[in-house]
Structure formats: structure tokens, C-alpha cells
Amino acid sequence: MRRKWxxxxxxxxxxxxxxxxxAENIGSLWRTAYVLGADYIFLIDAKYKKQSSDVLKVWSKIPLFQFDSFDSFRSSLPYSCRLVGIEQDKTSISIKEYEHHCRAIYLLGSEDNGLPKEIKEQCHxxxxxxxxxxxxVAVAGSLVVFDRVNKLG
Ligand SMILES: C[S@@+](CC[C@H](N)C(=O)[O-])C[C@H]1O[C@@H](n2cnc3c(N)ncnc32)[C@H](O)[C@@H]1O
Structure with missing residues (x-):
């Protein structure tokens, strides 16, 4: 079928x-993500607390999903979409040479422990x-979104 779009x-x-x-980090990340075009945001194993740094009330404009566990999040990944872990690791691709996928979900780790090994292994x-x-964490996520917008337009 020929694409008509x-x-x-x-x-x-x-x-x-x-x-x-x-919570302040999360509010800052949501604000940047929304302004730079994120289609949705999510939390895994955490509940959103209303936060003054989220001045735009982003959760009221794009969906905010809350997953109880990584497994439930992983089993809900959309069709034909890449799960991209944002993490310093010996296997990580440098952002400088990274080509973003059209459909991607970016996952950050917690402030104290980062992403656990078993989660890193399940990212594409x-x-x-x-x-x-x-x-x-909010700065790291914001820089990755900025890189995506710059490279994909
Ligand atoms: C404060 S960092 C976690 C640090 C943690 N103590 C550790 O050593 O793994 C919180 C999150 O920010 C992101 N992050 C911070 N710096 C990063 C970097 N240089 N590259 C990629 N992700 C980064 C990752 O998602 C990380 O899990």
C-alpha cells in the first residue's frame, strides 16, 4: 500500500x-518533555505527586501512565516501538552518534541507583x-529529548 502521508x-x-x-525532578522533566513534543509520560513503581515545578500541569495535557512494575510496563509497549534506556553503561551508545527511532520510549533510572541490570538488559x-x-535525571532526560528534536526535526 502506498503511503498517503x-x-x-x-x-x-x-x-x-x-x-x-x-518530585521536583519529575515536574521539571514533564515540563520540558511536553514543551519539546512528548506524546506521553510515565512512571514505573512510583505515584505522581502534584509538583510546583510542573507549572503547566502536563498530566492534564498528555497522558501520564503509572505502572506498578517494570514487567507490566514492558508488556504494554506499543507495537513497533523501541524501548531506549538512558543510562551510563559500557554497552551504551554515545548520544553524539545515536540515530533516534521514529517511535521510541525513553526510560530513565532513579536518582540513587539508576536502572537495574535486569532492566538495562531488556531495553532494545x-x-x-x-x-x-x-x-x-531531569537534565539527562531533557538533553535526550532536545537531541531527538534536533536530529528528527
Ligand atoms: C543521578 S542518575 C543515577 C546515578 C546512580 N547513582 C548511578 O550511579 O547509577 C539518574 C538517572 O539519570 C540518567 N543519567 C544521568 N546521567 C546520565 C548520562 N551521562 N548518560 C545517560 N543517562 C544519565 C540515568 O537515567 C540515571 O539512571
Whole structure:
């Protein structure tokens, strides 16, 4: 079947965090994600608390999904969509050379422990930002979204 729409319409992305600790970080991440075009946001093993850093009340504009566990999140992945872990790891692809997929879900780890090994292993791929020390989780997520917008338009 011939496509009757531009390929740029075959794309979306979501971004979320596994076991976030700090509500202010989450509010900041939601705000950036929404402004830069995220289609949905999510939390795994955490409940959203209303947060003053989420000045736009992003949860009222795009869906905010809350999953009880990584397994329930993983089993709900949309068809033909990549799960991309954002994490410093020896197997991670540098963001500089990374080509974003049209349909992607970006997953960040908690402030204290990052993404557990068993979750990293279930991501289709891991990507990392430069630097020897880890960044704040909201900053890391925002930079990845910014990179996606720059590369995919
Ligand atoms: C504060 S960091 C976690 C640090 C944790 N203590 C550790 O050593 O794994 C919180 C989250 O931010 C993201 N993050 C921070 N810096 C990053 C980087 N340079 N590249 C990719 N992700 C990063 C990851 O998702 C990480 O799980």
C-alpha cells in the first residue's frame, strides 16, 4: 500500500522514569518533555505527586501512565516501538552518534541507583550523554529529548 502521508507522521515518543525519588525532578522533566513534543509520560513503581515545578500541569495535557512494575510496563509497549534506556553503561551508545527511532520510549533510572541490570538488559538499546559523572535525571532526560528534536526535526 502506498503511503498517503509524510513519513514524519509515523513518529511519536514517550519518556518516563523507573522509581524516581524527587518530585521536583519529575515536574521539571514533564515540563520540558511536553514543551519539546512528548506524546506521553510515565512512571514505573512510583505515584505522581502534584509538583510546583510542573507549572503547566502536563498530566492534564498528555497522558501520564503509572505502572506498578517494570514487567507490566514492558508488556504494554506499543507495537513497533523501541524501548531506549538512558543510562551510563559500557554497552551504551554515545548520544553524539545515536540515530533516534521514529517511535521510541525513553526510560530513565532513579536518582540513587539508576536502572537495574535486569532492566538495562531488556531495553532494545542504551544511550548515554557525555561526562564522567552522572547528571541530574531531569537534565539527562531533557538533553535526550532536545537531541531527538534536533536530529528528527
Ligand atoms: C543521578 S542518575 C543515577 C546515578 C546512580 N547513582 C548511578 O550511579 O547509577 C539518574 C538517572 O539519570 C540518567 N543519567 C544521568 N546521567 C546520565 C548520562 N551521562 N548518560 C545517560 N543517562 C544519565 C540515568 O537515567 C540515571 O539512571
Amino acid at each position: 509524510p513519513i514524519s507522521e509515523e513518529r511519536y515518543f514517550g519518556i518516563g522514569v523507573f522509581r524516581p525519588k524527587t 538499546e542504551l544511550i548515554e550523554l557525555p561526562g564522567d559523572s552522572s547528571l541530574n
